[in-house]
Every structure is written in C-alpha cells, then in structure tokens.
Amino acid sequence: MLLESIKMSYENIVKNKLRSFLTMLGIVIGVASIIALITIVQGATNSISNQVTELGANKITVNVMGTPLKQGLNDENLSNISKLDNISGVSPTISGKTGIIYNGKVIENVTVQGKNEVYFKMDSSLLKTGRPINILDLESKNQVTIIGSDIVNELYYGLNPIGKELIVNGTTYTVIGTLKASSGFSMGSNNDSVVIPYTTALRSLGVKNISSLDVFLDDTTLADDTVTEIKGVLNPAFNYKDNAYTIFNMGDMIESFESMMSMMSLLLAGIAAISLVVGGIGIMNMMLVSITERTTEIGLRKALGATPNRIQLQFVIESIFLSIVGGVIGLVLGGLIAYTASTLIGTEFSISISTISLAVGFSGLVGIVFGYMPARKASQLNPIDALRSL
Amino acid sequence: MAEVLKMQNISKSYYMGEEALEVLHNVNLTVNSGEFLSLLGPSGSGKSTMMNIIGCLDVPTSGKYLLSGNDIDDLDETELAFIRNKEIGFVFQSFQLLPRLSALQNVELPLIYAGLSSSERKQRAMIMLDRVGLVDKMKNLPNQLSGGQQQRVAIARALVTEPTILLADEPTGALDQKTGTQVMELFEELNHDDKTIIMITHDIGIARHAQRVVKILDGYLTEQEV
Numbered sequence: 001m002l003l004e005s006i007k008m009s010y011e012n013i014v015k016n017k018l019r020s021f022l023t024m025l026g027i028v029i030g031v032a033s034i035i036a037l038i039t040i041v042q043g044a045t046n047s048i049s050n051q052v053t054e055l056g057a058n059k060i061t062v063n064v065m066g067t068p069l070k071q072g073l074n075d076e077n078l079s080n081i082s083k084l085d086n087i088s089g090v091s092p093t094i095s096g097k098t099g100i101i102y103n104g105k106v107i108e109n110v111t112v113q114g115k116n117e118v119y120f121k122m123d124s125s126l127l128k129t130g131r132p133i134n135i136l137d138l139e140s141k142n143q144v145t146i147i148g149s150d151i152v153n154e155l156y157y158g159l160n161p162i163g164k165e166l167i168v169n170g171t172t173y174t175v176i177g178t179l180k181a182s183s184g185f186s187m188g189s190n191n192d193s194v195v196i197p198y199t200t201a202l203r204s205l206g207v208k209n210i211s212s213l214d215v216f217l218d219d220t221t222l223a224d225d226t227v228t229e230i231k232g233v234l235n236p237a238f239n240y241k242d243n244a245y246t247i248f249n250m251g252d253m254i255e256s257f258e259s260m261m262s263m264m265s266l267l268l269a270g271i272a273a274i275s276l277v278v279g280g281i282g283i284m285n286m287m288l289v290s291i292t293e294r295t296t297e298i299g300l301r302k303a304l305g306a307t308p309n310r311i312q313l314q315f316v317i318e319s320i321f322l323s324i325v326g327g328v329i330g331l332v333l334g335g336l337i338a339y340t341a342s343t344l345i346g347t348e349f350s351i352s353i354s355t356i357s358l359a360v361g362f363s364g365l366v367g368i369v370f371g372y373m374p375a376r377k378a379s380q381l382n383p384i385d386a387l388r389s390l
Numbered sequence: 391m392a393e394v395l396k397m398q399n400i401s402k403s404y405y406m407g408e409e410a411l412e413v414l415h416n417v418n419l420t421v422n423s424g425e426f427l428s429l430l431g432p433s434g435s436g437k438s439t440m441m442n443i444i445g446c447l448d449v450p451t452s453g454k455y456l457l458s459g460n461d462i463d464d465l466d467e468t469e470l471a472f473i474r475n476k477e478i479g480f481v482f483q484s485f486q487l488l489p490r491l492s493a494l495q496n497v498e499l500p501l502i503y504a505g506l507s508s509s510e511r512k513q514r515a516m517i518m519l520d521r522v523g524l525v526d527k528m529k530n531l532p533n534q535l536s537g538g539q540q541q542r543v544a545i546a547r548a549l550v551t552e553p554t555i556l557l558a559d560e561p562t563g564a565l566d567q568k569t570g571t572q573v574m575e576l577f578e579e580l581n582h583d584d585k586t587i588i589m590i591t592h593d594i595g596i597a598r599h600a601q602r603v604v605k606i607l608d609g610y611l612t613e614q615e616v
Contacts, residue, residue: 004502015490300486303447304547305475305503307468383447387486 002317005310009318012290023286024326026279027366031330031359032337033272038355039338040347041265045258047347052254058088058220059122060227061248062213062234067241072209077237084229086218089118093212094198096205101167102155110151111193112168114201122216126190130162130177137197143204145173149181150192168194171204223251276362279326280370283319287374291315291381298378299386312379319371320364327363331356393456394554394586395421395444400453402439413439415609416453421555421588426581428597429590430614431606438559440606441590445478445557446470458554475503479548481558485540487532487547493519494528497547504551518546522576538569545576549585556580558589562596574599 013020064072073092082090094114100107120132130146137144145166152161161175179190201207217226227247238244291298298311335351342349402414413436421427431437442448443455446462449470455462458477465473479500480486487496497515506514519525522542524535532540541561548556558577562570578599581587589600597603603614 011490296486297488300488301499301503302471303445303474303480304500305471305551307471307503309468310471310503384442387447387482 002313005314005317006321008314009321012318013321016290019286020322023282024322024329026282027276027323027326027363028279028330028333030272030276030279030366031327031363032334033275034269034362035331035334035351035355035359036337036341037268037272038265038358039335039349039351040341040345041261041268042352042355043338043342043347043349044345045261045265046350048261049254049258052250052257058217059250060215060217060223060230061250062215062230062245063248064209064211064213064245065243066209066211067238067244070209070238070244072211073213073237074209077233078210078213080233081213081215081230084226084233086222086226087215088218089122089216091116091119091122091214091216092198092210093119093214094201094205094207094210095212096169096201096207098169098205100151100155100169100194102164105155107151107154110168112201112205113190113193113195114198114205114207115195116198118216119195119214122214126179128178128180129160130175132177133195133197138199141200141203142197143171143173143200144176144197146177146179146195147175148179148191148193151194152178166194168196169204220251223249273362276366280323280366283322283367284370284374286322287315287319287371288377290318291374291378294378295381295386298381299383299388302381302383303387308379311381312375315375315378316368316371319375320367323363323367323370324360327360330363331359334359392423393420394423394458395419395588396454396456397443398454398456400443400450400455402436402443402448403451412451413609414443414450417609417611419604419611421586423554423586424581424584425602426577426587426600427589428600428603429588429606430592430594430597430603432592435606436609437590437592437606441557441559444555444588445480446474471503475500475551477554479551479553479556481541481544481548481556481561483560483563485532485537485544485564487540487543489532492529492531493524493535493543496532496543497528497550499547500551514550515546518550519543521549522546536569537565538572541565541569541573542576545573545580549580554586556585556587558587560591561589562591562593570596 066072078090078092081087092114096112097109098112100110115133116138117132117134120126127146128149133144133146136142145168147161147166155161155166156164161178164175166173166175173196179195181191182189198210215226215230217223227249230247234245301311338351339349397417397419400414400417401412403410403412417440429437429440439448443450446457449462457473460473462470462473488499491499494512494515497518498511501511501514516525516528519528522545524539524542524546527535527539532543535543562573565573574596577587577589587600589597591597605612605614
C-alpha cells in the first residue's frame with residue numbers, strides 16, 4: 001500500500017516537472033545554505049583550533065608581574081612547581097634584548113631567550129640542526145647558544161654556524177644548533193632570536209628573576225586542578241598579593257574559542273533555516289493547487305474505495321518526496337559550495353554525518369509539516385462534490 | 391432470490407441555511423440478486439440523490455438502508471470506503487477515467503484499494519478487459535480510445551472487484567445512439583450472467599433495456615410495468 005502511494009506520488013511529481021522543480025527549489029536553497037554555512041564554519045573552526053592546539057593545548061603559561069619585594073620567580077619556586085602532580089615539565093623563559101656580533105658583523109636589539117632542556121624536549125620540531133640545550137649546559141651555565149633562522153641568514157650566510165662563535169652582550173658563546181624557521185601567526189616567532197641556557201641568562205643578562213613560565217601537563221583534562229595547585233605554590237611566594245601573576249590556560253582558550261564558533265554556526269544555521277520554512281510554504285502552496293486540480297480524481301478514487309487515510313497518505317508522501325529530493329539536491333549543492341569556499345579560504349573541508357542527517361531530516365520534517373494540512377483537506381473532500389465538479 | 395439491497399423509509403434532506411429541502415420522501419426499495427433495474431426520472435427528481443445513497447457516497451437523513459446485509463447508517467467514512475470498494479461498481483456518464491493512466495491501469499485502480507498484489511491486479515484487470523473486448527487496447531491512454539471504448543473500460547473497472555451491484559449513472563449519456571446501444575447490449579449480457587445492475591437514467595428508451603423500471607418523480611418512487 002505504501003509502495004503504491006509512493007509510486008502514485010512519483011508519477012504525479014514527474015508529470016508536473018517544471019512546477020515540481022520550482023517548488024523544490026525553495027527546499028534546495030534552504031538546505032544548501034544550511035549545509036554550506038555549517039560546513040564552512042566548522043572547517044574554519046577545526047583549522048584554527050588545530051593551529052592553536054599545535055601551540056600547545058597541554059600548556060599552562062604563568063606570567064609574573066611580581067611585587068616590589070619579589071619581582072619574579074626563583075629556582076626554588078620553579079622546583080616546587082615541577083614537583084606538583086600531573087606536570088611533565090616546566091620551562092622558564094628569561095628574555096632580554098642585546099646586540100650580537102660575529103666576525104665583525106653586528107645586529108642590534110636581538111631578543112635573547114633563556115630556556116631549559118624541557119623547552120626543547122616538549123617540541124622536537126623546534127630544532128633544525130645541532131643539539132638542544134641539555135642539563136649539563138644548565139648546571140655548568142655553559143655559554144652555548146641556539147640561533148634563529150634570520151640570524152643564520154644574516155651572520156652565517158653560506159656557512160655552517162654550528163661550532164662557530166657568537167658574541168652576545170659582550171661574552172663569547174658557541175653556536176650548538178639552529179632553530180627551524182617558523183611561519184604563520186604562532187605566538188612570537190623565534191626567527192630573529194637567540195636561545196641560551198636560562199641559568200647562563202640569569203648570570204650574564206643581568207636579569208635576576210624568571211618572569212615567564214610554561215608548565216607542561218600530563219593530562220589536560222586535569223588542567224583546572226593543576227592551575228589551583230600552581231596557585232597554591234605562587235600565592236605564598238608572593239605573599240598573597242593581588243595581580244602578582246597571571247595564569248593562562250591554553251586548553252581553556254581553545255574550549256572557549258570552540259564554543260564561540262559553534263554558537264556562531266548555530267546562529268547562521270538558524271538564519272538559513274528561515275529559508276527552509278519559506279520553501280515549506282512553497283510546497284504547501286503547490287499541494288493546495290494540485291489538490292484543486294485533482295478534485296475529480298480524488299472523488300473518483302474515493303468512489304472506487306480509497307479511504308480518507310489513504311488519500312491523506314498519498315498527498316503527504318508526495319510532499320515528503322518533494323522535500324526530501326529537494327533536501328538531497330540541496331545537500332549536494334551545499335557540499336559543493338562549502339568545498340569551493342573552503343578550498344578558496346584554505347580551511348579544511350569535512351562534512352559530518354550529523355550535518356547530513358540534520359539536512360535530510362529537517363527537509364523531511366518540512367515535507368510532513370507543510371504537507372499535512374493540504375493532504376488532510378484532500379482526504380476530507382466529499383466524493384459527490386468532487387465527482388460533480390467535472 | 392436473495393435481497394442484495396433494501397431501503398426502508400429512506401428520506402434525505404439538504405439544508406440551505408435555515409431551510410430544509412427534502413429531496414427523497416420515505417422511499418422503499420428492494421432489489422434482488424440478479425435483477426436489472428432502471429431508475430427513471432427527469433433531472434431534479436432526486437435520482438442522483440438515490441444513486442449517491444445506493445452507492446454509499448452519501449447517507450440518508452432517516453430510514454434504514456441495508457446493502458448485502460450491512461447497515462449503512464452505522465458506518466464511518468473509512469468503512470463506507472471499504473463497502474464501496476467491495477460492493478459497488480460505479481459507471482459514470484462521463485466515464486471518469488484517469489487521463490494519464492493506460493486502460494489497464496485504470497481498470498486496476500479499485501484493486502489497489504482492495505489491497506491486491508501487482509501481479510494479481512494485472513491478471514484480473516486483463517480478464518475484465520477481455521470480457522469487454524478491449525484487451526488489445528490495454529496499453530492505450532483514454533484519449534486514444536473512442537467514447538464507447540472508454541465507457542467499456544469504465545465498465546471493466548466497475549466489474550473488476552466483482553461487486554454486488556453494478557451502479558450506472560446515465561451510462562449512455564455521453565455516447566451516440568449506436569455505441570449507446572452497444573453498451574446496453576453489454577449490460578444485458580452481464581445481467582444474463584447474473585450480475586445485479588441498477589441504472590439511473592432520464593431516457594425511457596434506455597430504461598426499457600432493464601427488466602424492471604422504477605420511476606422517480608419529486609422524491610417519490612413508483613413501480614412501473616415495462
């Protein structure tokens with residue numbers, strides 16, 4: 001019985017090709033815009049949050065402003081923090097600006113960063129050639145340095161810088177490695193800086209305190225607990241003064257960014273859904289016209305034994321048919337638009353099953369909702385009046 | 391002979407605003423199985439209302455109508471649809487074939503609502519088209535058939551469910567003299583095979599083809615000798 005109704009609906013839709021197509025167009029546009037918008041926004045969200053994750057989702061950054069009595073962290077604070085649970089490593093940063101000289105060539109205002117071995121261990125892609133800073137360098141405050149790609153190009157062009165000397169702030173260092181050139185917008189490019197052991201930096205740069213600290217976590221889901229524990233170490237150290245330091249949790253940032261983007265894609269989809277409703281009204285309109293045209297046919301079918309439910313079913317199926325076919329066309333069209341757009345923008349393209357089922361389900365729902373009223377009207381036609389209208 | 395149809399004190403009124411217009415007055419009619427009956431009356435006599443009630447397209451305002459033992463008063467729309475499908479074969483003045491279906495598909499139509507499988511439908515429809523002599527035209531659309539052929543397709547459609555009553559409303563009204571006579575000869579043949587036929591007409595010449603003629607005038611029935 002269902003099969004027969006589907007067949008009859010199909011025949012009727014095919015008979016009125018142009019009209020059916022125009023009616024479907026409303027649904028096509030509605031579904032296409034929903035799919036395109038959701039997919040584009042989701043692709044952009046994924047791309048951005050992947051980039052942010054690369055910067056380190058497992059990282060908590062502590063920035064210290066200090067108090068007049070204590071201007072930064074010392075080694076004791078550092079070791080207390082690294083003893084906490086869930087911490088895989090602590091990487092302090094000491095930075096300053098100074099001039100560097102090689103072979104008579106001078107570069108002014110170079111960023112010098114004091115780092116430890118953890119910094120290199122946590123991101124093995126930092127180093128291009130040579131070796132990282134190791135514990136021995138830190139303990140014996142070796143005067144070794146790892147230099148950024150711009151420095152290599154300016155001072156050692158055509159040479160292998162490893163093993164060469166570099167004068168930093170008046171002291172001679174040995175180059176032990178080079179950093180890989182970083183691109184894009186990752187926080188603070190290292191291309192034009194030199195990295196030295198932080199213990200060496202404390203001594204030779206004239207900086208007495210550590211002002212910034214990256215804390216690496218084992219389990220990012222426990223980040224909030226770890227933040228609390230770090231505060232437990234830092235608060236006594238700064239004598240419970242306000243604004244002595246800030247803690248920046250990368251995971252939090254990614255989370256809030258993602259929730260912001262999903263809000264945005266919901267909002268856009270909501271706007272696009274309005275066009276789907278307009279498409280639904282188009283379907284309802286066509287169904288009403290079709291019923292008026294086919295009054296006699298409906299009357300005859302009823303005379304031959306079609307029950308009211310049967311008539312209603314046939315028209316609802318016709319409406320669902322139109323909207324699902326429109327939905328599928330819209331899905332393909334929206335996918336193509338999203339693919340083109342994400343290729344142009346350079347974000348990743350992926351259509352999720354939930355997006356597909358949302359579109360098809362929503363268009364089916366539109367078919368039922370907007371087909372129900374006309375179908376009910378058809379089923380309640382009086383066969384006598386209907387037959388007489390010929 | 392078994393009674394297939396029994397009307398007792400049937401009245402039917404239509405309401406036009408406040409005013410009730412009674413178009414059938416206490417009609418009594420009994421039809422036996424195998425009868426060929428004409429309901430003869432001019433337009434406005436109430437014969438269409440009679441046809442609607444007999445065909446279960448409408449229900450009487452008062453009175454009792456039994457069709458094959460079923461009391462029609464008690465039935466709702468869905469049950470009436472089943473009764474129409476099973477008990478009544480309609481033949482209309484203007485044939486009422488669906489223009490985009492072939493002759494065969496038109497004949498199959500009532501069997502769809504009877505819930506038969508596609509192969510069974512086709513088989514039975516072909517037997518019926520053969521019965522009316524049109525099996526070679528079964529692929530034709532209605533507009534590729536003459537008026538007489540269209541009416542024969544409609545008769546095949548009416549008979550395909552093997553209904554208790556063949557109910558024809560001015561079956562020759564849209565046909566010329568010659569093809570009209572052919573349709574009447576087909577009716578006589580069918581009646582000869584024990585089909586119960588009720589035919590509604592205003593044409594006394596056509597009505598005479600039946601064994602029994604009942605006259606209807608202003609909502610009253612009178613039996614007439616042929």
